[in-house]
Amino acid sequence: MEELNKISYLDYNATTPIDPRVFKAMLPFLKDNFANPSSTHHFGQSINGKVKQAREQIADFINAESNELIFTSGATEAINIAIKGIAESYSNKGKHIITLSTEHKAVLDTCKDLERKGFEVTYLPVQPNGLIDLVELKQVIRPDTILVSVMYINNETGVIQPIKEIATLTHQNGALFITDATQAVGKIEIDVDALGIDLLCFSGHKMYAPKGIGALYVRNKTKLTPQTHGGGHEQGLRSGTLNVPGIIALAKACEIASEEMALNQRKISALRDKLETEFLELPNTSLIGDLENRIFNTTNICFKGQDANVLIGRMKNIAVSNGSACSSAVIEPSHVLKAMGLNDDDAFASLRFSLGKYNTIEDIETVVNKIKELTQPNFKYA
Numbered sequence: 001m002e003e004l005n006k007i008s009y010l011d012y013n014a015t016t017p018i019d020p021r022v023f024k025a026m027l028p029f030l031k032d033n034f035a036n037p038s039s040t041h042h043f044g045q046s047i048n049g050k051v052k053q054a055r056e057q058i059a060d061f062i063n064a065e066s067n068e069l070i071f072t073s074g075a076t077e078a079i080n081i082a083i084k085g086i087a088e089s090y091s092n093k094g095k096h097i098i099t100l101s102t103e104h105k106a107v108l109d110t111c112k113d114l115e116r117k118g119f120e121v122t123y124l125p126v127q128p129n130g131l132i133d134l135v136e137l138k139q140v141i142r143p144d145t146i147l148v149s150v151m152y153i154n155n156e157t158g159v160i161q162p163i164k165e166i167a168t169l170t171h172q173n174g175a176l177f178i179t180d181a182t183q184a185v186g187k188i189e190i191d192v193d194a195l196g197i198d199l200l201c202f203s204g205h206k207m208y209a210p211k212g213i214g215a216l217y218v219r220n221k222t223k224l225t226p227q228t229h230g231g232g233h234e235q236g237l238r239s240g241t242l243n244v245p246g247i248i249a250l251a252k253a254c255e256i257a258s259e260e261m262a263l264n265q266r267k268i269s270a271l272r273d274k275l276e277t278e279f280l281e282l283p284n285t286s287l288i289g290d291l292e293n294r295i296f297n298t299t300n301i302c303f304k305g306q307d308a309n310v311l312i313g314r315m316k317n318i319a320v321s322n323g324s325a326c327s328s329a330v331i332e333p334s335h336v337l338k339a340m341g342l343n344d345d346d347a348f349a350s351l352r353f354s355l356g357k358y359n360t361i362e363d364i365e366t367v368v369n370k371i372k373e374l375t376q377p378n379f380k381y382a
Helices: 020-029 042-061 075-089 105-115 134-140 163-172 244-280 308-313 335-339 344-348 361-375
Strands: 069-072 096-100 120-124 145-149 176-180 199-203 214-218 285-288 298-303 350-354
Touching: 020 244, 042 069, 042 244, 069 075, 075 105, 075 145, 075 176, 075 199, 075 214, 096 105, 105 120, 120 134, 134 163, 163 176, 244 285, 244 298, 244 361, 308 350, 308 361, 335 344, 344 350
Parallel strands: 096 120, 096 145, 145 176, 176 199
Antiparallel strands: 069 214, 199 214, 285 298, 298 350
């Protein structure tokens, strides 16, 4: 964590540092315990036993059965496997899919690809606070709708969607429900059974595990057409040698999150509230999203008249974001903020602050003081 101490890192929604306990747990599987879990010899089967144990632990974390969990390289791959797999498996019932205009690009781009293959996709708008309009969802869902896809917690605004209500409405109309829970797993308790979720995707690197490991929950009896072939791993849905160190790390991250979730919520929300209070006292600032239905670690603030990219570039040793890390190389206004009704100038003037368990009050003070300095009317760039 030495490098992290050199910067004020408020970009945890993009990625998190590996928890030292997670790193310690995965290290033996990078070195000595290297056998392929698919091998039939004793060494391989001993590693397979560890994978099974980890699978059970991760599944239990979201109240799923172990055979309902498919390991992937991350949420993006899980989303592709799920949405495309459902589309192919249920195309005889219909070719209509519903999603939100504020979804992650992994969902939106996958849906665009399916449109090119003859599927019809409805991209529902959201309300100004970023929440879905359930009445509108009820109006657009049809007998030929096969899938509704809604992100659990938005990565840019932290808005939490009413997942249980969406799932209930979806099922009442004979469709399946999938949620991208990348920003939810590890932060809040999730019970896929109680919520009525059919498919759920998440990534390890958003919850203090390494990059390159994720999972897809698929409720039993849900049919998916495989998108990759070559060995029949993961019940034939994700062929390829398992990332054993990543799987062990993800299980450990789930264990730690289960033990520390309440503590993290209290600590991080207090820091987030402090940050907001300081910024919203400034003129021409406003909070984007919903004050009630949001995650405790995220705030998106518009600094009207500013250029977020310029601010980020002027903040040495400070890490914040102007949108999703997965599309940050594209110089265009956030599609999420635009969908919520912001104009281009205000979207370009907005910064996302996403906090994590290693943040301190000193981080908050450093970021607040620097942005106040950069946004004062008489500030002159060197």
